[in-house]
Amino acid sequence: xxxxxxxxxxxxxxxxxxxxxxxxxxxxxxxxxxxxxxxxxxxxxxxxxxxxxxxxxxxxxxxxxxxxxxxxxxxxxxxxxxxxxxxxxxxxxxxxxxxxxxxxxxxxxxxxxxxxxxxxxxxxxxxxxxxxxxxxxxxxxxxxxxxxxxxxxxxxxxxxxxxxxxxxxxxxxxxxxxxxxxxxxxxxxxxxxxxxxxxxxxxxxxxxxxxxxxxxxxxxxxxxxxxxxxxxxxxxxxxxxxxxxxxxxxxxxxxxxxxxxxxxxxxxxxxxxxxxxxxxxxxxxxxxxxxxxxxxxxxxxxxxxxxxxxxxxxxxxxxxxxxxxxxxxxxxxxxxxxxxxxxxxxxxxxxxxxxxxxxxxxxxxxxxxxxxxxxxxxxxxxxxxxxxxxxxxxxxxxxxxxxxxxxxxxxxxxxxxxxxx
Amino acid sequence: xxxxxxxxxxxxxxxxxxxxxxxxxxxxxxxxxxxxxxxxxxxxxxxxxxxxxxxxxxxxxxxxxxxxxxxxxxxxxxxxxxxxxxxxxxxxxxxxxxxxxxxxxxxxxxxxxxxxxxxxxxxxxxxxxxxxxxxxxxxxxxxxxxxxxxxxxxxxxxxxxxxxxx
Ligand code: SF4
Numbered sequence: 124x125x126x127x128x129x130x131x132x133x134x135x136x137x138x139x140x141x142x143x144x145x146x147x148x149x150x151x152x153x154x155x156x157x158x159x160x161x162x163x164x165x166x167x168x169x170x171x172x173x174x175x176x177x178x179x180x181x182x183x184x185x186x187x188x189x190x191x192x193x194x195x196x197x198x199x200x201x202x203x204x205x206x207x208x209x210x211x212x213x214x215x216x217x218x219x220x221x222x223x224x225x226x227x228x229x230x231x232x233x234x235x236x237x238x239x240x241x242x243x244x245x246x247x248x249x250x251x252x253x254x255x256x257x258x259x260x261x262x263x264x265x266x267x268x269x270x271x272x273x274x275x276x277x278x279x280x281x282x283x284x285x286x287x288x289x290x291x292x293x294x295x296x297x298x299x300x301x302x303x304x305x306x307x308x309x310x311x312x313x314x315x316x317x318x319x320x321x322x323x324x325x326x327x328x329x330x331x332x333x334x335x336x337x338x339x340x341x342x343x344x345x346x347x348x349x350x351x352x353x354x355x356x357x358x359x360x361x362x363x364x365x366x367x368x369x370x371x372x373x374x375x376x377x378x379x380x381x382x383x384x385x386x387x388x389x390x391x392x393x394x395x396x397x398x399x400x401x402x403x404x405x406x407x408x409x410x411x412x413x414x415x416x417x418x419x420x421x422x423x424x425x426x427x428x429x430x431x432x433x434x435x436x437x438x439x440x441x442x443x444x445x446x447x448x449x450x451x452x453x454x455x456x457x458x459x460x461x462x463x464x465x466x467x468x469x470x471x472x473x474x475x476x477x478x479x480x481x482x483x484x485x486x487x488x489x490x491x492x493x494x495x496x497x498x499x500x501x502x503x504x505x506x507x508x509x510x511x512x513x514x515x516x517x518x519x520x521x522x523x524x525x526x527x528x529x530x531x532x533x534x535x536x537x538x539x540x541x542x543x544x
Numbered sequence: 545x546x547x548x549x550x551x552x553x554x555x556x557x558x559x560x561x562x563x564x565x566x567x568x569x570x571x572x573x574x575x576x577x578x579x580x581x582x583x584x585x586x587x588x589x590x591x592x593x594x595x596x597x598x599x600x601x602x603x604x605x606x607x608x609x610x611x612x613x614x615x616x617x618x619x620x621x622x623x624x625x626x627x628x629x630x631x632x633x634x635x636x637x638x639x640x641x642x643x644x645x646x647x648x649x650x651x652x653x654x655x656x657x658x659x660x661x662x663x664x665x666x667x668x669x670x671x672x673x674x675x676x677x678x679x680x681x682x683x684x685x686x687x688x689x690x691x692x693x694x695x696x697x698x699x700x701x702x703x704x705x706x707x708x709x710x
Contacts, residue, residue: 147687160570161610173701190571197571245610245634261612261638263697270701275687309558310604312633342607342632400558487609488567508562508608515584 125375127281128349129315132256132372136239144280144381149273154182154233154257156242156250157269158224160189160483161262163208164201169266177212178272184233185209185217186224189489191482222455222481223423225249229332230457232361236350236372241268246423246505247345248338252331253357254350254372256315259339279313279344280381281374285320288389293539295433296326296333297425297503297523299386301394304340304401307384311343314381317374318348322388328357329429336424337505340401349373393539395501396521399509407526407538417500418443418531419512420524421452421479422486425503428458428467430524435467437528437542438474444534449527450492452479474532488513501530548624548645548663550596552655553589555582557602561635564606565613574613574620581617595622598663600655602628606635615639625663627652627670627681640688643696651679665692 126134126141134142136150157163162185170176177183185205193199202219209217218227225246228234236254241247243265250257260274268274284307286299299322307316316338323331331348338346348354350372355365374380396404420426420434431453443449451471453459459481462468472478479485485492486504494500494513500520502512507519522530525539532542563584569577582589599605599618605628606614615638618626626639627649639646645665655661655672662671668683684692694700 147685161612165612169698172698173705175705195571201571243610245608247610259610259634261610261615261634261641263612263641264637267697267701270705309607310630312604312630312636339608342604344633402558487562487570489570493568506560506562506608508560509584510566510568511562513568 125377125379127378127380128254128317128347128372128374129256129279129281132237132239133276133278135237142278144278146278147275148278149275150239152182152241152268152272152274153238154184154240155265155268156224156228156240156247157183157185157265158189158244159187159201159205161243161265163205165262166266166269167204167208170269173270175270177269180213181215182272183214183216184228185214186221186227187219188223189483189487191220192480194490222457223483225336225423226427226454229328229357230361230455232358232363235358235363235366236354236369241265241274245339246336248343249332249336249423251335251338251345251347252328254348254354256345256347258345277313279315281315281317282311283317283319283380283383285383285385286322286388287320287385288322288387290322290388290391292543293393293525294391295523295525296330298391298394299388300334300337301396301401301404301521302391304337304396305404307341309340309342309402311341314343316341316343316346318346323348324351327429328353329427333424340505393523393526395526395536396507398507398518398520401505401507401521407522407536410536413520413536414499415447415501415530415535416498417494418447418449418527419485419492419500419502419504420450420527421484422504423454424505425524426452426454426458428461430503431458431462431467431471433524434528435470437525437532437539439470441474441532443475443531447531447534449476449531450479450485451476452484452492453481456481485512487511501527501536503527548596548598548665550594550598550624550661552598552600552657552659552661553593554655554657555585555599555601558604558607559585559601560608561606561611561614561632562608565611565617574616577613578617578620581621590621593621593623596624597622598661599623599626600649600652601626602652603630605631607632610634612638615642615644619644625665627663640684640692641697643692645684645692647681647684649679649681
């Protein structure tokens with residue numbers, strides 16, 4: 124019987140010949156991502172209480188990204204505790220202030236097709252861009268994983284979402300996923316969103332990661348993209364030789380999808396999501412005139428090198444509007460270094476961008492760039508819930524890096540197509 | 545597991561974990577964070593909710609961030625159970641992991657703020673003592689009940705480790 128990619132991975136991880144949607148299975152974890160936010164500071168006290176250590180330090184990847192850099196005694200103590208944890212348990216893959224964990228997994232070549240991976244953060248779904256099953260869990264469950272190396276899963280259905288055609292100028296994966304937040308809604312519990320079709324196959328790994336990252340906003344179990352040459356290239360670029368069977372990790376023809384959707388990318392206009400939900404999305408320009416106090420280019424989903432490149436295309440030879448500020452927090456130190464080397468940072472700063480440290484920062488109101496009462500922000504992040512980026516009355520709009528950059532120049536939410544050749 | 549009985553606090557659809565545990569209070573102790581639980585939607589909630597009270601919500605309750613402080617804040621405030629038309633997946637798991645019963649309640653829309661509810665999370669029985677309505681819902685799945693009854697994941701892990709070492 125044909126099987127979905129999700130069923131294949133979960134069957135392997137559960138040590139079964141096959142699994143069916145709805146079944147509850149216990150899976151062995153191939154890789155667990157812990158972050159400073161819900162990682163050691165929540166897990167270590169519980170390990171002490173239980174009187175045990177971690178099941179396998181080599182299957183744990185630890186990143187400090189949420190409270191970086193320390194801005195006060197509390198965040199400094201959290202980062203220190205995270206370092207102590209890495210030392211105490213011998214976690215070799217510890218990335219201290221090197222970038223946002225979800226992006227580091229890709230940069231370091233730590234994911235591969237067919238893996239069963241978990242992360243202590245809702246956007247762990249981002250890893251699914253590599254053709255693996257990676258989902259997010261709370262810190263308490265990550266404690267269970269740290270102790271036992273196992274977790275229970277109710278086998279999800281798979282919804283296949285196909286995109287055909289080529290994007291018009293200024294349209295990118297972020298526009299697809301904002302469109303989907305409206306079209307599919309945010310209540311896709313018990314489902315995996317499997318993205319495919321010609322448009323998705325033509326996307327870089329970094330753009331595919333935008334789709335899987337925001338499977339979290341769709342409320343899905345996770346998102347994934349079947350592995351292909353793009354995936355293997357990304358692994359090699361990160362210094363990892365893909366396994367011989369890497370391309371076998373695909374859904375079989377005729378696999379039982381619970382639903383299948385077909386969309387055309389050709390006519391998709393750039394999308395924005397109005398406050399306070401990613402599902403309040405629509406074509407840019409359909410919401411009237413919106414003045415912008417802050418344009419924010421940041422987060423795992425929206426400040427990778429590819430995202431900085433998009434912004435630079437718009438900002439080249441232009442300047443941020445008076446009365447508007449553009450804040451840029453690159454997603455990793457590598458993205459920052461690469462952007463410095465290829466001139467992207469010079470383009471951004473010449474346009475008046477205010478450069479912030481690498482890390483989660485204002486995305487979750489943890490670091491620099493939080494919003495005051497009633498301020499309006501257009502952001503390349505993934506969530507615009509009330510209070511997410513600061514004051515409860517702040518108005519956060521979501522858009523692609525193109526749209527954020529265009530809006531920074533215009534001082535109001537703007538259509539990036541007016542700024543591109 | 546004993547019955548839960550208290551007043552209903554009614555919320556709408558898509559209540560996310562950022563509003564239950566706002567990032568601005570991430571570094572604060574739980575008592576401080578809990579004071580701001582849900583304040584962006586109902587500023588009176590944290591100050592007035594009483595032990596045993598029940599949170600009743602629409603679709604997708606607990607959507608968003610994996611932060612376990614969302615479930616912990618409700619626990620800290622003494623919330624006895626959470627009933628919603630549907631749940632965000634991580635929040636649902638977190639709630640049970642902290643021993644906070646979470647039940648899918650399709651008829652949540654029939655509950656009015658301030659109603660008195662009596663909830664049996666194992667049998668899946670919800671009684672509204674104001675209207676007299678009795679609703680049958682799915683009880684907490686059997687595989688999870690052992691953990692919830694043990695008091696959550698931590699006590700359950702302790703039991704498991706003790707057995708392995710015995
Ligand atoms: S950048 Fe934002 S969405 Fe991404 S991991 Fe950090 S807080 Fe979460």
